[in-house]
Amino acid sequence: MSLLNTKFKYFTLFIIVTATLITSCSKDEVKVVTAQDEVSALQPVDTITKGNYSFYIFKKDTGDFVVGYNEVYIQVKNNATGKYVEDANLSWKPLMHMTSMSHACPYSAISKVANTNTLYKGYFIFIMASNSSEYWEIAYNYVNGNDTIAKVSNQVTVAASTGKVRYKSFKGADNISYFLALVEPSKPQVGTNDVKAYLYKKVDMLTFSPVENYTIQIDPRMPDMDNHTSPNNVNLTYDSFTQSYQGKVNLTMTGYWKINLIVQDASNTVLKGEAITGTTTASSIYFELEF
Amino acid sequence: MNKRILYAGIGLFSLQFAYSQQKTDSVRNLCLKEVIIIGKTGLGSKNEPKPMSSVDEYMEQQDRINLIKRGSYAWEPTINNMASERTSVTIDGMKIFCACTDCMDPVSSYVEVINLNKMHIASGIGGNPYATNSIGGSLDMKLYKAGFHKENVSASVNSGYETNGHYRILGGSLAYSNPSFYSNSGVFVRKSDDYRAGGGEEVQFSQFQKVNLMSNFGLRLSGNRAVEASVIYDVATNVGYPALTMDVKSAKGLITSLSFTKEELSPVFSKWETKLYFNTITHIMDDTKRPNVAMHMDMPGKSKTAGFYSTLQGRKTRHNFLLNLDSYYNQSLAEMTMYSKNPDEKPMFMYTWPDVRTLNTSLFAEDKYQFTARKFLQVSARLAVQHDRIRSDFGLSTLQIYYPGMSRFQNRLLWNVAAKYHYYLKNIQVKVGGGYGLRAPSSSEAYGFYLFNSFDNYDYLGNPQLKNESSWEGNLAFSATLGKLNVSLEGSCFYLNNYIIGKPDNSLTHMTLNASGVKVYRNLDHATILTSDLTVKQSFADYFIWTNKASYSLGRDDHNRALPLIAPVSYSSSLSFNRKQVYAELKLQGAAKQYKYSADYGEDQTPAYLIFGASAGYDFHLKTYNPKLKVGVENLFDRKYSTYSDWNNISRKGRNYYINLIINLL
Structure with a gap:
């Protein structure tokens, strides 16, 4: 009986050690998530480079932006160090350049995506489609306190929504x-x-x-x-x-x-x-x- | 009663029956309640005017049974004015559940007359060891088995033709018996075009055709043991339902069983039978042949049941007892896909039965205690546990819209008790009985999702929160014979608590185009149902029997309003002549105006009707074959009529001439 007990103790110890090893191994694996992994499920929209910084713009689906709700994901890379910025203070501003006037649209602030190191997101609610002579421009701003670190902008195509009304x-x-x-x-x-x-x-x-x-x-x-x-x-x-x-x-x-x-x-x-x-x-x- | 005793006396094939007759003799005969003989012995017997009748037509002749008709095929039997939810229909003790949410395919539609030997009808609670969730009554259809006898080979061809609807019937059967082995097989085909109502108007979409194949085997082993197997495959196709907005493309049933029997286990235990069974039913609706379909739909349904029962019979001193352990597992799944007129829109899909799994296990015990040769008491009790599970997450999610937080599982404890005292004087028989029982809601009542009922034009929503329905039952039967006159009166009264019925819920919107609204199954506080039958039979001039029947029923809800589908006063009278090989009958049959119809539950008043029929038969005695010929006419004066149980008042058949010919080849 005591032999059995001893065996049982060793067996338990073995289980615990193995379990610990397995868990620590898998923890290590989780840590090696690259910046690329974090956007693997997203579709690239645009890359804008200015000075030392590149802005990578993504969204969940392919195709143009549409009138209505658009979720946008952003990564910023410091080309001097080759590293993605993990604590960027980002802001943006959309502007519609019409032939006679300009206007903005509803949009959110930019925030870090939970459980990621390099990914940021926000949304626009575009209120009209662009056309050959009228276009949307989005200005991205990366600041540190009062210092602007990088400021880029690009034109985007916003298509009229053809699907179901959202x-x-x-x-x-x-x-x-x-x-x-x-x-x-x-x-x-x-x-x-x-x-x-x-x-x-x-x-x-x-x-x-x-x-x-x-x-x-x-x-x-x-x-x-x-x-x-x-x-x-x-x-x-x-x-x-x-x-x-x-x-x-x-x-x-x-x-x-x-x-x-x-x-x-x-x-x-x-x-x-x-x-x-x-x-x-x-x-x-x-x-x-x-x- | 006389007729039944006569039938029982003709000689029955099933071992069990022959056996019990030997043992208990006259008492057994008398306590046979309602037995319709159909199979080999009954088929073509002199007293049967139309042996090639459908199973439905056989059932229709019984006192306590009425049939709900949605067309000319697959009628739904009601016993004591109670339909499928409150009654049990089994085949040789096997549970089978229809695969159509609207019960367009009652269990009785998956068998044929050549499959059956007899039907055992029990009114109310008790009387049937295999009936579960039944409070109104039960119907056990006994399969025809050639049985273990001295070596014998027989074959027969059965055929029939009816003018109305150009209805063709053809069947053949082959049987072999010896003392240790038997096998019988058969094939049966029916095909009918649209029939014509009285006056000649064609009832469109009333056509049907079906093919039925069956086979039984039995092997007797040493030590009073036997193994028996049976298979039925039944396929109905192109079945029209004139009372509904769609038809049936196919209704397929595969019914299989394997049983082990041991007899004379000990002086006390006379028979122990254990049966394993499996059946699968597939039902596919079809609206493609209808003109002006507002929306095309696919509505397939399936029902699979696996189960077993183990029945032990015995006797000790004055006791004659039976124990039955019974368990089944059923899957009921039905879906509906609706196609918008706008081809760009995606189809609309839902489960109308969300893959409901039911596991029901019950224990039944019955004892017949014989005080004297003429007095005995029959008592029975059943205890059942029913576990329901909704397998489909999709289906559960939809029901949870209506019942937030509803559980996937449900357990119900169900039980019943019944007792009946039989007292036979020289010329008088009296039976007094009573009982109490519970039933669980049916799949449709508990989990059905937007089932359209064309009878009251409402969509029905199941209610998983329903309480069990309970019933107090009292019954009385009295029969007196005075010379050649026999008078019998039978009545049953049911007081149901938590009576389950659909009630309109104005907070919900219907789904079916042009439906009047949504009804949700609810428990009414109580309801009352009463049924009674009077039969007066007079024999005279040696060869004549004059039979008169009348029945009266009543159904009331808790506000004293009429319940739906309760039969009006109905009556029949027939004069039959039977001498040697000749048989002839004149019959009239009718119903009074339906005064107590249920407008509250969507019923309209059915007018009175009276129809006449005549039939004749002759049994030829030729050298090798003995052909039996039957001819007749139904609805002689071509009256246009419908009965209270004709769905949406579709008209019954007009004048119809028929001929049945049975030839025994071997």
């Missing part, structure tokens, strides 16, 4: 221009989906600010199925941490869904959108999902 601009009952863009669900599924959207208003031609504490009512419908809808949807409310609107939409089957919207201000005054009734089959503002 962006709407409208003039509210308060006569303010609003810009509403759907972020999630990016891959809708049958069942309950988290919804995330951004709502901005125009302050002036160059200033767009997130709107706080409004409510966006959602009413998902299937026009093909006698305007079938689902129960227990959760209207979008403002989340100050992400400065976005969040809620839940229930999809009872695959196919084409129209998410009818009503935007209400903080005092519940309807600014835009209509409730669905027997005669009103769709709201004037909506998103579309198809999967």
